[in-house]
Amino acid sequence: MRKLGVGVVGVGEMGKRHAENLRRLVPEARLVAIADVAAERAKQIADELEIDHAYASIEEMVQHKNVDAVLIATPDKFHAASIRVAAAAGKDILCEKPLALTLEDAHAALREVARAGVRLQVGFMRRYDPAYAAAKKRIEAGEVGTPVVFKSVGRDKDEPPWRPTSPTSTGCCFTQTASMISIWRAG
Numbered sequence: 001m002r003k004l005g006v007g008v009v010g011v012g013e014m015g016k017r018h019a020e021n022l023r024r025l026v027p028e029a030r031l032v033a034i035a036d037v038a039a040e041r042a043k044q045i046a047d048e049l050e051i052d053h054a055y056a057s058i059e060e061m062v063q064h065k066n067v068d069a070v071l072i073a074t075p076d077k078f079h080a081a082s083i084r085v086a087a088a089a090g091k092d093i094l095c096e097k098p099l100a101l102t103l104e105d106a107h108a109a110l111r112e113v114a115r116a117g118v119r120l121q122v123g124f125m126r127r128y129d130p131a132y133a134a135a136k137k138r139i140e141a142g143e144v145g146t147p148v149v150f151k152s153v154g155r156d157k158d159e160p161p162w163r164p165t166s167p168t169s170t171g172c173c174f175t176q177t178a179s180m181i182s183i184w185r186a187g
Helices: 013-025 039-048 076-088 103-116 130-140
Strands: 004-009 029-035 053-055 069-072 092-096 120-123 147-155 178-185
Touching: 004 013, 013 029, 013 069, 029 039, 039 053, 069 076, 076 092, 076 103, 103 120, 130 147
Parallel strands: 004 029, 004 069, 029 053, 069 092, 092 120
Antiparallel strands: 147 178
16 A cells, blocks of 8 residues: 655644654555755754655645655644645645634635545644543533533643744644533523
8 A cells, every 4th residue: 555645834833743753653554755944943853754855845845756646734824825835736735723814714725625626634633632522422422511611621732832922933832631521501
């Protein structure tokens, strides 16, 4: 079976983690290339992960013949443009959330995906979280009535390496180890 060739664009904290996971933990995929506007960082991560191809832009990376799919982990404001570039190159796409910062940009990205006939998935990882799945089952089973508020708190085992207000922040913190779910119902 041929492995899916994946390129990761944006190798800050989140993108580096995705690249490491693809390289070491996803047997059906092969990390082929990395792109980041910080070319030295792209080269450093490629060297650490023992892959041969590092690029300074997504435009360069999608030209690589063995890149079948692109994982987008850039800062949020670049998601829609990166989706359009990957789709125009005929690459399937997994994009970190959000899809775009404006409805107009989201529609433009989706039009390009439809025009190119590629697949796009937005990385809403919580849909696979056991606590979220259990809450969904309880709601669907009618155990809580009609929810009016859904509150979730997640915790990482470690402090994030950056603050959400830092210049390199994407405005999103990710959690990995635990989730606490609260559901309030009407009445």
